[in-house]
Amino acid sequence: MRAVVQRVSRAQVAVNGEITGQIGLGLLVLLGVGRDDTEADATYLAEKICGLRVFEDAQGKMNRSARDAGGSVLAVSQFTLYGDVRRGKRPSFDAAAPPEKARRLYEFFVEQIRAADLRCEIGRFQEMMKVELVNEGPVTILLDSGKEF
Numbered sequence: 465m466r467a468v469v470q471r472v473s474r475a476q477v478a479v480n481g482e483i484t485g486q487i488g489l490g491l492l493v494l495l496g497v498g499r500d501d502t503e504a505d506a507t508y509l510a511e512k513i514c515g516l517r518v519f520e521d522a523q524g525k526m527n528r529s530a531r532d533a534g535g536s537v538l539a540v541s542q543f544t545l546y547g548d549v550r551r552g553k554r555p556s557f558d559a560a561a562p563p564e565k566a567r568r569l570y571e572f573f574v575e576q577i578r579a580a581d582l583r584c585e586i587g588r589f590q591e592m593m594k595v596e597l598v599n600e601g602p603v604t605i606l607l608d609s610g611k612e613f
Contacts, residue, residue: 467493469513475490477595484588487583489533492540516530538585546559
């Protein structure tokens with residue numbers, strides 16, 4: 465499972481002009497589910513993201529989590545995180561999980577974030593979405609449950 469995590473002052477996702485998820489201060493999480501991923505991968509990433517210390521403390525150091533900072537999470541599914549362009553210029557998505565499995569693990573991931581007492585807004589699975597954000601810092605972190613990066 466892969467995630468692109470961005471510290472934001474605000475973010476929203478819309479489908480056909482309807483806002484489906486919106487947060488102020490917090491983390492925008494673009495989440496990709498791989499073919500071999502399990503609930504353990506989703507739990508690992510949820511725990512890592514909930515504890516990710518990328519918000520500044522009183523001394524200006526990144527030492528606080530979203531929960532510590534009073535922030536929220538906006539989780540958006542994004543299978544293109546598994547796009548492989550090593551053999552050309554058109555991405556192959558063979559490593560991405562099939563939609564049924566990806567939906568189940570995405571929803572499980574969201575449940576884990578919410579169970580950690582963080583407000584978690586969502587996009588709409590398998591829809592064309594428009595994501596808007598103001599990246600603070602900018603701070604962008606790449607996470608992989610297989611610890612490949």
